[in-house]
Amino acid sequence: MTSDTRSARLASLRDALARADIDGLLVSSLSNVRYLTGFSGSNALVLVTSRECLLLTDFRYATQVEEEVGDAATVRIEPTSLWLGLWNALQHMTGVDRIGFETGHLLHRDFARLLEQGSRWQWRPQEDLVETLRERKDAGEVAAIEEAVAMAEQALDRTLGKLRAGLTETAVAGILERHLREAGSEAYPFASIVASGPRSALPHARAGDRVLGPGDFVLLDFGAVARGYCSDITRTVVLGRASAEQREVYEIVREANGRASGAVRPGMTGMAADAVAREYIDARGFGEAFGHSLGHGIGLDVHEAPRLARTVEAPLAAGMVVTIEPGIYRPGWGGVRIEDDVLITESGGRVLTSFPRALHEIV
């Protein structure tokens, strides 16, 4: 992250503070901390006011925080408690009385601290002030997501070459994850899903001890992480030759995926995007079997704003990166999901995932 990028983000957040009529924001979400300062450690509090950006962390991160944050924030290494450090710092700030906190990221235990130890200040719950800024990615963020997409696609390509009957789902996850690491993935953005046969109908299956058998659908839903940014991709393949029924369901999902990816553009609501895929699947007779939303934003978190769902009236905007992941799930039989990562540009959706979507039969 360049110094200019950090400055721009802080300036946008300060505008949001002014609109929310607060003098500062206490940031406790680690993803938001990273977005604002570059710090990727596991313990931090950040306070942003009109004049300051203060980052509190502990001794374990003394070296790392210096490398990652540079002059983006005033850093304090706290020997005992970040909260003690916060009270000390606040006492020396003037004009900071009404302070927002992140209602979706602060535990009640810590909220109780604000009321007790921080009773000198007025604490105002805030929703998504930083998350809203994060919705539209800059060029550096898009480049990181593209790297994470490339890692995931390389790993998938190598894994499909090794898929065969007799392996457990967990073993397949191991092959996939090893190739993700070889491709350079820093971490796993979520527990990889490898769901085979009837288990592919469970939208929230993980990898289990089921043994892959001939004729199975094998659904792989996973991602990579590059410079903190996530990719999230799903492909569903068939072990052996697909039956006519498998092919029919698959092609409906593929068409729904392609229609939605082709339709998204700035100004379209999340609801309208969802409807593009949903209405097609519905028209083909499988509406009941598409039991989740079309997609979600990706970035520093693998699930972040915006959402593409039936209830979302907010419009898409250029710079957003979202998943498009329609599916059809038939309990006891199996399921298909095809998920791509799509950048919204002024001229429409640019699909970042280029892995083939044609039905892949492992023969």
Place this chain on the structure above:
Amino acid sequence: MTSDTRSARLASLRDALARADIDGLLVSSLSNVRYLTGFSGSNALVLVTSRECLLLTDFRYATQVEEEVGDAATVRIEPTSLWLGLWNALQHMTGVDRIGFETGHLLHRDFARLLEQGSRWQWRPQEDLVETLRERKDAGEVAAIEEAVAMAEQALDRTLGKLRAGLTETAVAGILERHLREAGSEAYPFASIVASGPRSALPHARAGDRVLGPGDFVLLDFGAVARGYCSDITRTVVLGRASAEQREVYEIVREANGRASGAVRPGMTGMAADAVAREYIDARGFGEAFGHSLGHGIGLDVHEAPRLARTVEAPLAAGMVVTIEPGIYRPGWGGVRIEDDVLITESGGRVLTSFPRALHEIV
């Protein structure tokens, strides 16, 4: 989990509710939900009262919850919001007025719901009611942890055979994680640490893009998951022949590890256990270089109660499973940590990790 186990856990929790003078507890920690009911999904609320154990989840888990929970709880599949389901259920309960909630697991956003939508009831913050029950493991839990230990040790054994100069830390993590999966690990309890050369001195390094070189310490800290239960193990090896200095530091850590494992027993405080290792390291001149606590409990979470640390006055008890993980870290030079998982029994510590602790040189 057997039906008897579940009944015993609920009975213990109900005793704790009576002592805390509350009519029920709203459980929002997913690990606590799993401990009490067996449910392992990612979205649930549980309400335990003197008469009921109610579990609320969503449609995605309709099949899974039935398989996992059996008659341990009354299950409600909520079409829209778990919170709406909670208000509905509470309205039909009599004698349930003062309800505890988990202050360390409830976000402020949800606490605000309690005050707004749940204003008919009195909400009382509670600390660690279920966590305290979880400290002492029963035989089934110990067996699951032993399985997770065996998976980790098998994976480590296979990985060390492939360690060589020229691999990146991330590639080594990939090899390790693939073997964890092959051994049957359901997940990764935390981001695997593979830290080489000077990076082994960073207690919170993960795996990075550093290339392993001759003479490096390579520190591997990772775990496996079996039936929800975690193992957590660290070994530090040398790529090539160890220098005299490396060997000296290594042997101090090994001795500190062995002394602490040999000393822990019921009734000893966390502080006293920590001191066994710390005083030895201190006497050998490296006290400043052991910058973290001796250990922590493991179970459904990889970090749970109790803690073995300088400030902990609570005594150990039979049935607890803790890590013993002394280390010495010298910035710019490297570090050594040796971590075992130890069951506290009436007759002392039983070390569950049997992987050799002798200095391993990869030659």
